[in-house]
Amino acid sequence: MPAAELPELKSQAGGFALSGPVVHETVSALVSRLPGDTASTTIDLKQVTQADSAALTLFLAWKRQAIKRGATLQFINWPENLLSLVRLYSLESVLADTPLSKSRPTETKEEA
Numbered sequence: 858m859p860a861a862e863l864p865e866l867k868s869q870a871g872g873f874a875l876s877g878p879v880v881h882e883t884v885s886a887l888v889s890r891l892p893g894d895t896a897s898t899t900i901d902l903k904q905v906t907q908a909d910s911a912a913l914t915l916f917l918a919w920k921r922q923a924i925k926r927g928a929t930l931q932f933i934n935w936p937e938n939l940l941s942l943v944r945l946y947s948l949e950s951v952l953a954d955t956p957l958s959k960s961r962p963t964e965t966k967e968e969a
Contacts, residue, residue, distance in 0.1 A: 864905070866890055872899030878907035884915050891922045896929065903934035913942055917951065 863886050864877035873892040877883070892898055900919075905912070916932060923930035932952070935943070943949060 866892055866900075868892075869901065872901065874901045874904055876904035876906070879905050879912040879915065880907050880909045881911040884911040887915055888918065891919045891930075896927070897931070898923065898928065899931045899933055901934050902932055902936060902939065905936050905939070908936055908939045908942075910942055910946075912939060913946065913948065917948075920951075 862877055862883070864875060864879050864883050866887060867874050867876070875887075879887070892900065902908075920930050943952060
């Protein structure tokens, strides 16, 4: 069986770019690699070729690590399949500081 392609995390202007497959079989290569040493870090997901719920688990772990060190972490250019998972698992509020630009607006309930 051929070795799985591994995801890459590279520095770019304004933050970092994540590329390649971020799936159950490859996510372990990224778990300990929380990027950025600044108070605010942005990760561009535009070049992610495959993603599953393991990617969301990774992103939530990275956010938790960033919060522990007093930093903010944002993800931009979400692939549509990841946005679907964000909605499915009701994670919009957890990722509220992250631009979910391709997601549908979240309805709010107002009580009379």
